[in-house]
Amino acid sequence: MDSAIRTIFWKDDAVVMIDQKALPHEERHLKFTDYKDVITAIKDLTVRGAPAIGVAAAMGIALGALHLATSSKEDFKLSFYEICDQFSRTRPTARNLFWAIERMKKRFDEALSGSPDQIKRVLVEEAIRICEEDIAINREMGMQGRFLMEDGDKILTHCNAGALATAGYGTALGVIRAASEEGKRLHVFVNETRPVLQGARLTAWELKKDNIPATLITDSMAGFLMKQGKISKVIVGADRIAANGDVANKIGTYSLAVLAKEHNIPFYVAAPLSTIDISIKNGDEIPIEERNAEEITTIRGIRVAPEGVQVYNPAFDVTPNRYITAIVTEAGVVFPPYQEGIGKIARHLKK
Numbered sequence: 241m242d243s244a245i246r247t248i249f250w251k252d253d254a255v256v257m258i259d260q261k262a263l264p265h266e267e268r269h270l271k272f273t274d275y276k277d278v279i280t281a282i283k284d285l286t287v288r289g290a291p292a293i294g295v296a297a298a299m300g301i302a303l304g305a306l307h308l309a310t311s312s313k314e315d316f317k318l319s320f321y322e323i324c325d326q327f328s329r330t331r332p333t334a335r336n337l338f339w340a341i342e343r344m345k346k347r348f349d350e351a352l353s354g355s356p357d358q359i360k361r362v363l364v365e366e367a368i369r370i371c372e373e374d375i376a377i378n379r380e381m382g383m384q385g386r387f388l389m390e391d392g393d394k395i396l397t398h399c400n401a402g403a404l405a406t407a408g409y410g411t412a413l414g415v416i417r418a419a420s421e422e423g424k425r426l427h428v429f430v431n432e433t434r435p436v437l438q439g440a441r442l443t444a445w446e447l448k449k450d451n452i453p454a455t456l457i458t459d460s461m462a463g464f465l466m467k468q469g470k471i472s473k474v475i476v477g478a479d480r481i482a483a484n485g486d487v488a489n490k491i492g493t494y495s496l497a498v499l500a501k502e503h504n505i506p507f508y509v510a511a512p513l514s515t516i517d518i519s520i521k522n523g524d525e526i527p528i529e530e531r532n533a534e535e536i537t538t539i540r541g542i543r544v545a546p547e548g549v550q551v552y553n554p555a556f557d558v559t560p561n562r563y564i565t566a567i568v569t570e571a572g573v574v575f576p577p578y579q580e581g582i583g584k585i586a587r588h589l590k591k
């Protein structure tokens with residue numbers, strides 16, 4: 241079983257991505273030849289999900305570099321770093337974004353002795369490599385994590401941590417896919433994930449495409465289903481993982497984790513090593529993105545709240561490590577105590 245969804249790829253010196261804002265109504269690809277449009281696509285959620293944002297940034301940076309005038313190397317470098325800065329101001333919580341930018345800067349610096357044209361090609365190659373590696377990493381994560389899923393499991397997931405949130409295959413959905421591929425019969429409960437409905441629009445769409453049985457619920461139903469014995473596991477993705485194993489993920493994840501603990505349901509997180517931020521001691525230090533009020537006051541352009549109402553719209557929350565049963569990465573599954581396990585595993589991260 242392979243959903244074969246390619247979220248983002250490089251073609252003919254352009255960045256091509258599936259338009260996630262149009263899903264599930266329309267499956268269309270957009271082609272970007274100006275890096276500024278890639279920045280807009282990241283900000284407006286045309287492309288979203290921490291690993292996919294990292295890939296989009298790497299490709300956007302390569303695209304920007306490709307079109308830079310290169311009369312002097314000094315100016316080339318300054319302009320390149322300025323483009324990188326613009327990407328770093330898009331989605332503050334997604335660790336993979338900053339990891340990808342650092343990797344592109346490192347490649348640029350290493351290639352600096354070459355001609356501008358050679359440097360540009362090196363950057364394009366690196367962005368493509370980051371994209372291809374992401375798919376391989378997700379497949380490996382699936383292999384590492386699939387033993388956590390048992391035949392007959394009823395698994396709750398939140399937001400979209402699937403092929404669409406990555407270059408392909410997915411993190412949390414990757415683990416579900418890998419377990420399904422080895423014949424385990426799973427049923428996935430999909431939280432709709434307000435305010436932007438990544439669960440209803442994207443996860444439900446992906447699971448349908450893969451013929452994995454799924455039931456869509458609203459976010460506030462999760463506790464009741466757990467009480468009814470309808471959920472045996474929870475698995476989600478992550479936007480940033482602190483050195484102590486605290487996890488930032490889509491708003492609503494924390495409530496799910498607390499509910500899961502109350503009902504003795506294992507709560508798993510699946511994320512690549514590039515989501516781990518060992519420079520951050522714990523979840524209190526993770527920057528949380530706040531998004532615009534319209535995401536809450538309107539649904540698909542239709543107003544659902546009174547004009548002028550005050551709105552608070554944090555896009556992510558932090559789940560303390562004590563609620564997390566295990567963290568699945570491509571380098572293995574980490575169990576508590578996380579400080580030690582994460583420290584060891586983070587050494588495998590490619591920089």
Ligand code: MRU
Pocket residue numbers: 288289290291398399400401402405406410411412438476477478479489490491555
């Ligand atoms: O705001 P989004 O849609 O970018 O948020 C995405 C999530 O919270 C995902 O769960 C997370 O990035 C992990 S995706 C593999």
